[in-house]
Amino acid sequence: MNRFIAFLAILWLAPAALAGSNSLGQAASPYLKSHASDPVHWRQWGPEAFKEAKTQNKPILLSIGYLTCHWCHVMQKESFTDPETAALINARFIPILVDREERLDIDKTYMDAATILGGQAGWPLNVFLLPDGRPYWSGVYFPKEPAYGLPSFKNVLNTMANLYRDKPQDLLFNANIVGRALETSWSPTPGELTAKDLGNAALTILKEADPFMGGFGAAPKHPELPNLERLWRHHIRTGNTEAGDQVSLSLKAMIRGGLFDHLGGGFFRYATDNQWHIPHFEKMLDINAELISLMTEVWRETQDPELAYAIDQTVSFILREMQADGGAFASALDADSIDNKGIMSEGAYYVWTESQIESVIGAKSKRFFDAYGLSPLEEENDGHGFALHRLGDDRLDETLASLFDARSKRFRPQRDNKVLADQNGLTIAALADASHAFNRRDWLKVAVQAYVFIENNLSENGIDFHHSWVDGRRGSPALSTDYAGLLKAALALHQATGEKAYLGKAEAWGEQAVKDFWDEKGGGFFTGPKERLTGLPRPKTMQDGPIPSTNALLVDSFARLYALTGDPKWRDRAEQSLTTFAQRMQAHPRATSGLFNGADTLFHGLQIVIIGNPDVGFMAPFKTRSLPGAVMETLKNSTDLPSGHPAYGKLQIDGKTTAYVCRATFCSLPVTTKEELRSVLTTMRRVSL
Secondary structure, three states: OHHHHHHHHHHHHOOOOOOOOOHHHHOOOHHHHHOOOOOOOOEEOOHHHHHHHHHHOOOEEEEEEOOOOHHHHHHHHHHHOOHHHHHHHHHHOEEEEEEOOOOHHHHHHHHHHHHHOOOOOOOOEEEEEOOOOOEEEEEOOOOOOOEOOEOOHHHHHHHHHHHHHHOHHHHHHHHHHHHHHHHHHOOOOOOOOOHHHHHHHHHHHHHHEOOOOOOEOOOOEOOOHHHHHHHHHHHHHHOOHHHHHHHHHHHHHHHHOOOEOOOOOOEOOEEOOOOOOOEEOOEEHHHHHHHHHHHHHHHHHHOOHHHHHHHHHHHHHHHHHHEOOOOOEEEEEOOEEEOOOOOEEEOOOOOEOHHHHHHHHHHHHHHHHHHEEEEEOOHHHOOOOEEEEEOOOOOOHHHHHHHHHHHOOOOOOOEEEEEEHHHHHHHHHHHHHHHHHHOOHHHHHHHHHHHHHHHHHOEOOOOOEEOEEEOOEEOOEOOHHHHHHHHHHHHHHHHHHOOHHHHHHHHHHHHHHHHHHEOOOOOOEEOOOOOOOOOOOOOEOOOOOOOOOHHHHHHHHHHHHHHHHOOHHHHHHHHHHHHHHHHHHHHOHHHOHHHHHHHHHHHHOOEEEEEOOOOHHHHHHHHOOOOOOOEEEEEOOHHHOOOOOOOOOOOOOOOOOEEEEEEOOEEOOOEOOHHHHHHHHHHHOOOOO
16 A cells, blocks of 8 residues: 555656656756656756747746645646647746755746736745746746635736747837846945944834734734844843843744644745645755754853753754755655545645544543644645644653654654755854854764765755755855854864864865955845846845844854954955845845844853853853853963964963953953852843944
């Protein structure tokens, strides 16, 4: 029976295997390969496809998706494997398929264009382009036949092709408007950012927070981690308890809700309801990494055992299910899997019916249902089961273990095995930070192993990187987001180990990021390479998603590099970036919290210098104090510091381990006991905003 169901799954994933083939079979991307048997004659993004569109005078259908995207699967099954729809596409368009996780720059370009065109933003993103790559219309999922208030995809295709044939000047007018709007959007007017703006941003974001359920806004509800970090930093800097309470409330709501996988650990991508009860069942590496980082920072201050549990379970999930051969990490787990009827559906691996639970735990069922609620999924999933959320403090760990064992016998969601440099960088940093906080040397060992894999396999010379690696093949060249992630990883490992080699790598990668992506004219970092295949400008990312924007991550890392090296070039680049985006930040704080957090590191991050050989007791305050943006160095002599460092030349007192806590150009008095250190850290991290 299981073999039969597996055979059905293969047919579902590639139902057009006999209908024809295209050029995607040789692609490195698992997403592109999954479309290799579509009867659509997909091309990969490249000059050949654009040349073909111009030669044949055809519009381009650009479809952007990724392997673990539920609606991408649905549209493939309904339309891209349908011979009639495929014939229409092949006859009237040059179709190009892009994996958004491979080409974030292309995804950024056309996602912003879709917003300008007034369409929806999401995946699959289907954009209709002139032969030079400029968009004239876009949409996301379209059904095979009219449904959900949407026209059929065939109707959309015919309409877009007819417009290109009959009204080319109108489309050219639209495309010109989009191009100018993108240029304006990615070339903001510079301004001046002050420390007061950081406080104003936090207070604005706090007003937009959900005071009852945590997080922000209504359904669908995303973690919005940069905004939570902005509130947390404001709490630490100013003592604003409302901001700190909002972060704790939000994290606890996610952990107790359906966003957290109570059986296997880790978090899903977002919730489809306002209470965090019903998740969209994708699991993304980068979101889990950033949640570990934020929860660790909050745990240092609160020592909340619920956070410690969630961190441990999330790390366990990453090591068990996301670690690829060689030690690096795969990018995502699919939302869809096969249910017990052989049907591929969203969440099938994770959901339960009451009778299924009772069959596993028997007499323990009543207590379990008192501790956990069951939330019905969206309408199209009716009958497939319910998502779990926790109602109180009782976790029932043994019962969860029994259910986990039973779930493990189900058909697992497919894994996107792409190893992405940027996402691995964030994960390495999260593991390094958590290992330091929880004294988990095993986590640090895993972080180092992944770092070595990335350096050895995604780079030819240790400097020039590729964005991805899968099955022994490197993918596209690195994007600025890759250097942002790698910088964060190297700096976190330097902090956790004290090894100077990591700092040297961070400096080299920072220089490469400037060389390849810095905007000499307008400031800030471009997303993708200089080479352009289209008539559109080069994208620049300043707006956060669930994780901080590329420019935000680079500002934060450059601020830390300046604190560690004393080289003003890092400070200057960080300041120039903030000047570039200042007016946008002031106008849209909730969309740019990552940049505000980078500014906080630059303006208020502590420089902690320890002279001597500290024991565990002396270092204890670092486990119980949140110090966002801080950098720490342990040295034999303060003259090992850069000459411009505020602690340069400071003395060790009476042969005792001595600490100096510095900010900007001044330092505390020397500290030689853990009690004094705890007090000084608490005082020095506070600022007036």
